[in-house]
Amino acid sequence: MEFSLDNWNHLFKLDPAKEISDEDLDAVCESGTDAVVVGGTDDVTLDGVLDLLSRIRRHTVPCVLEISNLESITPGFDYYFIPMVMNSTEKKWMMDIQHEAIKEYQDSMNWDEIVVEGYCILNEEAKAFKQTKCELPDDDDVVAYAYMAEHIFHLPVFYMEYSGTYGNTELVQTVKEQLKDTKLVYGGGIENSVQAREMKEHADTIVVGNLIYSDIKQALKTVNAVKDK
Template identity: 35%
Template sequence: MSAPWATWDHIVKIDPDKTLVEGETFEDVCATGTDALEIGGTTGMTEEKMARVVEATTAYDVPVYIEPSNVGAVVHREGLDGYFVPIVLNAGDVFWVTGAHKEWARLDSEIDWMATFPEAYLVLNPDSSVANYTEADCDIDADEVAAYAEVAERMFGQRIVYVEYSGTFGDPEMVQAATDAVEETSVFYGGGIHDYESAHQMGRHADTIVVGDLVHDEGVDAVAETVEGVADANSEPIEGA
């Protein structure tokens, strides 16, 4: 059975602790051409905020997944497609490797395991909230990124490796290192995608790009540009092929 994300080029990540651009709606976000919505954020997450966004987005014909940062922000609603659960491989605090996950399993008797998918995160922007929150070791090179990705796929059976630069445009070499290290696992990339060119550039190195702050800061027209950019990147022939 193929993964739900196997054909996705683009994801919009919506932070329930932030607002959309004035005058824009979740229907507008879903109409950008994105392949899926991921609902989650690092700080300020509550069940009430999460439920509001989930209920608003599941009304449209775009897959909706929660990315929970804590058990208190998890909701179960009809129309929700599932859960993407971060496992931060380079976290300094092991709570973000297994601890938070253990607490979710302990406290939530309604988990749909068939719709729950772990994401093997590599957090690489030391100035980001998520790096601070997880005490991530961001001082790693491309060889180490490749090794982490290989461990994720080969040892832990992870089907997603998520290279996260959160708030800044990352190093394509690092993303490519992760892509080259895996065979069947998909590589997601998030961080600093803000226009056609940035989406096109990183779309040549990752299987799927994730756009987050852009939808809150610039709005749906800017998001639509990134959809076009990554689609064009994925339709181009691979160099050397």
């Protein structure tokens, strides 16, 4: 049976290109978050990924690799997230890289451990937006991408990525109302428990990333803010 995000409310995302102390990493792993995702945009190397993997593996929290490039793919993670950037202007980021990965790794892929994400990057200043040559969609476009993710591609996840800036809660709610089977994941700009709780009211799962590096105490508080009591 393929993995789903049904019971995952909160994820922490660690960037292999950023430094994190053992103390902070241990706190993240023991926080009660549903999983720790390893992923980033630039300077993601196999060495950086392996370093985080070995340190996270000291804990029991599920560990996920969100694939940034083919060079940093490694066994040892519990799950693998494969992004498809739906608002990219280049087919490369929607299909070609994934095609290349399938050719190379098909024989070792276990689809019980793999989740394909329909990504929509919504911050023009984000590194990922620029790297994947995205076009900024309006609200109707985003809703249509979500519809496509569920009804055309049958993707398990639609990911609204605001990457460093706090998103439009009304749009997140509108997108959630559009989806039935596809899970809505929100990431970007969450700086405190209030914002975490607000976004979790609409999204199925929230992702907290940058806050780990800027204010670890606030980051840790976001876990209890969204967990069902």
